[in-house]
Structure formats: structure tokens, C-alpha cells
Amino acid sequence: MKKVLKILGLIIFVGLVGWVVFYLYGQTKKDPIVYETENAEVTNIIKKTVATGSVVPRKEIEIKPQESGIITELYVEPGDMVEKGDLIAKIQIIPEMVQVNNAETQLRKAEISFKNAEIEFKRKKELFDTGVIPESEYLEESLRFETAKADRDAAENNLQLIKEGVTSKMKNQTNTLIRSTINGMVLDVPIKEGNSVIKSNTFNDGTTVATVADMGKMVFEGKVDETEVGKIREGMDLLLSIGAIEDEKYDAQLESIAPKGVEENGAIQFEIKAAVNLKEGQFIRAGYSATADIVLDRRDSVIAIKEKLITFANDSAFIEIETGEQAFEKRLIQTGLSDGINIEVKEGLSTEEKIKVPKS
Numbered sequence: 001m002k003k004v005l006k007i008l009g010l011i012i013f014v015g016l017v018g019w020v021v022f023y024l025y026g027q028t029k030k031d032p033i034v035y036e037t038e039n040a041e042v043t044n045i046i047k048k049t050v051a052t053g054s055v056v057p058r059k060e061i062e063i064k065p066q067e068s069g070i071i072t073e074l075y076v077e078p079g080d081m082v083e084k085g086d087l088i089a090k091i092q093i094i095p096e097m098v099q100v101n102n103a104e105t106q107l108r109k110a111e112i113s114f115k116n117a118e119i120e121f122k123r124k125k126e127l128f129d130t131g132v133i134p135e136s137e138y139l140e141e142s143l144r145f146e147t148a149k150a151d152r153d154a155a156e157n158n159l160q161l162i163k164e165g166v167t168s169k170m171k172n173q174t175n176t177l178i179r180s181t182i183n184g185m186v187l188d189v190p191i192k193e194g195n196s197v198i199k200s201n202t203f204n205d206g207t208t209v210a211t212v213a214d215m216g217k218m219v220f221e222g223k224v225d226e227t228e229v230g231k232i233r234e235g236m237d238l239l240l241s242i243g244a245i246e247d248e249k250y251d252a253q254l255e256s257i258a259p260k261g262v263e264e265n266g267a268i269q270f271e272i273k274a275a276v277n278l279k280e281g282q283f284i285r286a287g288y289s290a291t292a293d294i295v296l297d298r299r300d301s302v303i304a305i306k307e308k309l310i311t312f313a314n315d316s317a318f319i320e321i322e323t324g325e326q327a328f329e330k331r332l333i334q335t336g337l338s339d340g341i342n343i344e345v346k347e348g349l350s351t352e353e354k355i356k357v358p359k360s
Helices: 002-028 097-129 135-164
Strands: 037-039 041-057 060-063 069-074 087-093 177-179 184-188 210-213 218-225 237-242 249-257 262-264 267-277 288-306 311-313 316-324 327-338 342-347 354-356
Touching (some): 041 267, 041 342, 237 267
Antiparallel strands (some): 037 354, 041 288, 087 177, 218 267, 237 249, 311 316, 327 342
16 A cells, blocks of 8 residues: 555656646747837927816907886897897886986976066066166076076976986987997897896996807917916917817917916916917807817927837936847937927937837
């Protein structure tokens, strides 16, 4: 029995030794690592930062009434084109009872004064015509009569203005007709017929009847992080991408950078504005969200390679150049501008040479 166990153990030992030898032999027969290579290319390197924001009209006006009242008619809808002076809406004035009462009282007093002045004027005129009184006395009474008449007319107009917002003599100069103050497109009409509106005063901004904007002049309003704002300046070119409009780019030019930042989500953001250059016939709706690529620096027609091909050590950049079949040598190069993916190579490389692609 012991002899059988010894033989069995020997067989197992020999088998393990044979497996180890076979495994090690197989490891030595593995295929050698083959590295891929790439060539440098002549291209443009553009370093840029991105600002997010929206495209809005440069001139956007809220039309407000000059008198408080009720909207009786609306003449426009969102999307309508209007010119300066075109009718937007009409309101009916609802006067305050105290003002009406005071105006009616003033009118009654003016009418009484006018009647008395009229009677006295007629009497003095008869006396003047018969030569009883001198012309100077007659002219003085005539002046008092005309003054009383003017006071009565003013009181009538004042009462009519309070009640109706317009006088019979000035129908075209009424505050009950709300007109556009600029040429443009109606963006919004937030009120309906029958709504009450309030005029602008010391304690109230007033009710907005309509919003009108010049859609031919648009600006991009966005925000840039504090880490990037020091790299930009007025006059820089921007390239706008609008999410709602695919496969279309818009040129813009940076006009202003806010001198003060605002904290948002723990980071300081600076507002920027850029004029959008619209081509003839192009139309952008107000409020579209957009992203702007701001060109910080660029190099045109330079030799460039992918940054992943470079090894950095002690502020120096190295690549491995193929010298033979899967044979490489390390070379020092001088780099320039990088866009985060490609990097400019100033010295140490030509487009004909092949560069080793490191295994990831």
C-alpha cells in the first residue's frame, strides 16, 4: 500500500513539474508588444474658453400706460411688427370720485364768475356805446370777461380730462391711446381686454401693456468664471452656438466685461455682453440659450501632435521617434500653444517622422 502511495505521489510531482515547465515555455513564446505610430500634422491650434448665456434684443422696451384705467381694446399680438407711434391698446379711465367732485366744484364756480362777468360786460358795453364811460373802463371790463370765459373753459376741460382722459379740442393728444415708442416686434402682451392697468408713479412701476424689441440688433449676455475673465478683453471674437438652432454658428464681438463679479454656486461669475453679427435674413428668437467660444489665442498652420504622445519631465517634453522596425528613441521637443487635445511643436519634429503611441 505504501508503495502504491509513493508511486502516486511521484506521478503527481512529475505532472506538476511538467505543467510548470510548459507554462514558463508558453510565457516566453508570447507575441511581442507592437506599438502604433502617428505622424504630426499641420493644423490650426485655437485656445478658447466657453461662456454660457442667452441671446436677447439690444433694445427691449416695456410699454406702460400714462393713465390708470381699464383696457377696452388691444390692437397687437405677440409677433406683430410695429412702428413708432402705432397703436398698442386703448384704455378707459376710471376717475377717482374725489378728483371728479373737486373738478365739478371748480366748474360751477367758474360758471358763476363767467355769468357775473358777462352781465357786467354787457352793461358796460351799453354805457360805452352811449358815451357814458371812457374806453379804458370798457376795455378793463372786457378783459375781466375774457378771463372769466377762459377760466370756465379750463374748468370744463379739466373735468373732461379727469372723466375721459381727453378733451374735445385735443382728441389726437389723448392719454387713453397707448402707442409704441420704438420700431420693432411685439414680444409679449401680458394683459387682456378688461384688465385694469396702473400708470407709472413714485410708488409703482406701472402695468406693462406690451413688450416691444428691435429684433435686428441682438446681443449675447453670458457669464465667465473668475479664472478665465483675466484672459479676455473687449473686442475679442466669439463664436456662438445656439441649442435650438442646429448646425449654425453666429459670429459675435465682445463689447463689455462686468467690473464686479457675482457669486453663483460658490464661484464668482462675471457678466459679459457681445454684439451678434446677423446676416441678412437671419432671425433669432429672444431668449435662446447659447454658448460662446471665446478665442484666447491661436496659431495657424503649425506642426501639432496629440498631447497624449508627449511625456513631460522636469519642465521638458519628450516623444519617442521610430528609428527602425518597432525601434524607438527618445527625443526632446519644444512645445507651444495647446488647446487641451492638440499641442504645437515648435522644434524637434517634422511631419514625416513617426511617433510612438504609448499603451494606455
